[in-house]
Amino acid sequence: MNKLKSHFTFTKQQRNGIFLLVLLIVIVQVSYVFIDLPSETVSFNEDVYDTYTKEIDSLRQVEIAMRQPKLFPFNPNYITDYKGAALGMSNEEIDRLLVFRKQDQWINSAKQFQEITKVSDSLLGAISPYFKFPDWVTNPRARNIINESYGNKSKTYAQKLDLNLATVQQLQKVNGVGEVLSDRIVKFRNKFVGGFIADVQLEDVYGLSPEVIERITNHFTVKTPRKVEKINLNSATVTQLVTVQHIDYDLASEIIEMRTLRDGFQSLDELKKVKDFPVNKLEIIKLYLSLEN
Known part of the structure; x- marks a missing residue:
């Protein structure tokens, strides 16, 4: 019992210390409630703020505009489902x-x-500002010349012009063949010394549809x-096969494996049965291959 009592017995000096501590706590609490400390004033210029806001908005609009897909001139006759949807056309319109x-028929x-x-x-x-029609559409005089020269009827072999000597x-x-496609055909042909091997190589010219190729070969x-x-x-060998158009190392290896x-x-x-073979090519x-046992 004496031990327990000793924990709650304070000397005069200790009691004075406790009293001062309590007094300080009370003073701080009263000061916080009743004393209004001066706050630091922040200057605010509304005109400057509006200027900065407008600059930020304009930069945001520029960024949004740059993210928008850009349109380039195109022939509306060749709009696909994907292209039409990207332009904002409905499924019915497409x-x-x-x-x-x-x-x-042509638009x-x-x-x-x-x-x-x-x-x-x-x-x-x-x-519509991005529509680009062939020259024979925009130039009536050129259209008349074309209609007089080439109809839709196929010519005989003797009447046909040599594709390897044809000009733009x-x-x-x-x-259906405008300035861009005609130039593309000639450039593709001239990549090979001697030109085309056969008409079928027109299929490798980017942008030529089967209908246009048929008209050309007419x-x-x-x-x-x-x-x-x-x-x-x-x-x-693999080294020989990769020299053929549309055959890479992986496909050449598959061909040799199938051959074995x-x-x-x-x-x-039988090449159609080779894994990942480009059947459409x-x-x-075939123009580059022979078959001997």
């Missing part, structure tokens, strides 16, 4: 255009585009084919 084009003006697709005036106003101007006379054909030393498919399993190929068409690949 379908009307595709049905019209399947009839082998030759912004007004006709609206008549066929039924797009709104606002959408037409937004996208001659190619532009074909319906009036042009390869009469002076480039000479090619064909590779024997049943003895070719089949104990040689009996037909070039088979006719072009």
